[in-house]
Amino acid sequence: MAFEGRSRLFRRWCPPRKGAFGKIKLPExxxxxxxxxxxxxxxxxxxxxxxxxxxxxxxxxxxxxxLYASTFQGGFASGWTGGFAPVLPSCPQFCMMGPLFHFLRETWGSVALAVLASSCMETFISYGSQTLNAQMAFNSEVQQSGTGAEVPLWNPLIPLGPGVAVHVVRNVVALSGIRIFSGPCQKVLKRLTQSFNVELPLGLQRFLSDFVASIGAAIISAPLNQCYNFAVTSAAYMEGGAPARVRALAGFLSRNYLLHGPAGEVLGLSPTLARDLFMRCAYVATLFTLFGAIERAAVAVWKYRDAQQQPVLSRRGTVGVRASS
Known part of the structure; x- marks a missing residue:
């Protein structure tokens, strides 16, 4: 029975693919x-x-x-402090989120497994540069304000380090927005618009679905993202062992997101949680919606280009064959 249960679970998450490996469709x-x-x-x-x-x-x-104003405290260009650090790694990083995801989904037949594998590869590629970016932004703020102590900069060529586990989970949740939850959101949106007798273009439906799904993913991943940011900008966390790091993260979540009474009892959620949710949504929803729009625009432009290059007579012949059939 246990074997059969595992078999059904495996078939559900990774159904068998038809055809040989050579017939798998590569990313366009x-x-x-x-x-x-x-x-x-x-x-x-x-x-x-x-x-x-x-x-x-x-x-x-x-x-x-x-906080947004603080990023520009040293002038307009200071808002992009550390921005070049993740640019080059983001090229293969987004290839993991885009082409690799589509390839793995086609190969394994499982969106969930493709998201997990793509997120792990994304972390391996981007952890070093994103950590450096975060530390440069933090140190710049310390220099401008004159308070606190700077943290040593991480070597961007080292792909693993403190906070990497949180980084992976954060990426899985964030990528799930446009890859897993966007489809159901589009179905709900379609039913909702039909109930009001409103017809939205397919492109607009997909854009809105990506945006809503990214908002949901951003809300779930916000505490994870802030745990990662805290980890790589806290000298105590960077230098501590595993137990000390767990206590540091627990303390961070408790201080920032819970309200405590005089005796230390939990009274409720802190307004800081709402603030971080808003800021995370502003970033993630914009990032993934913009990237999804770029993906669809690239495919649409490529199809238009192919259609323009196809001989006119060939297109007419194809139409005639379809009409006669």
């Missing part, structure tokens, strides 16, 4: 280009939002606008 060139070029563009443009989240992990008092 526009998907590869979208990951290689669109990914770095998204990462660099949204650097100020990412830096503000890093500052928020060490500041439970400031409002979102104050």
């Amino acid at each position: 060139l526009p998907l590869i280009l979208a990951g290689a070029l669109g990914g770095p563009f998204c990462i660099f443009v949204l650097t100020p939002l990412r830096n503000a989240l890093t500052l928020a992990s060490q500041d439970a008092v400031s409002s979102p606008m104050e």
Whole structure:
């Protein structure tokens, strides 16, 4: 019985694929280009939002606008402090999120396994550069404010380090938005619009579905993201052992997201949680919605290009054959 249960579970998550490995469809060139070029563009443009989240992990008092303003404290260009560090790694990183995901989904027949594998590879590629970016933003704020102590900068060539487990889980949750939950969101949106006799273009439906799904993923991944930011900007965490790191993360979550009474009892949730959820949503929803739009635009442009290059007579002949059949 146990073997049969495992077999059913395996078939559910990874159903058998028809045909040989050689018949598996590889990612299309526009998907590869979208990951290689669109990914770095998204990462660099949204650097100020990412830096503000890093500052928020060490500041439970400031409002979102104050944190966003802090990223530009040294001038407009200071908002992009450390922004170039993750640009080059984000090229293969988004190839993991895009082309590799599509390839693994086609190979394994499982969206969930493809998301998990892609997220692990994404962490392996991006952990070093994202950690350096976060530390540079944190140190810049320390220099501008004159308070606190700077943290030593991480070597971006080292792919694993403190907070990497949280980094992986965060990536799994974040990527699940457009890869797993966007489809159900689109179905709900379609039923909702039909009930009001409203017809939305398919492209707009997909865009809104990606946005809503990314919002949900951002809400779930927000505490994980802030745990990672805290880990890589806290000298005590970086230098501590495993038990000390667990206690540090537990203390961070308790201090930032729970309200305590005089005797230490938990009274409720802190307003800081709502702040971090908002800031994480602003970043993740924008990032993944923009990347999803770039993916679809690249595919649409590529199909239009192929259609324009196809001989006119050949297209007419194809139409005639279809009509006669």
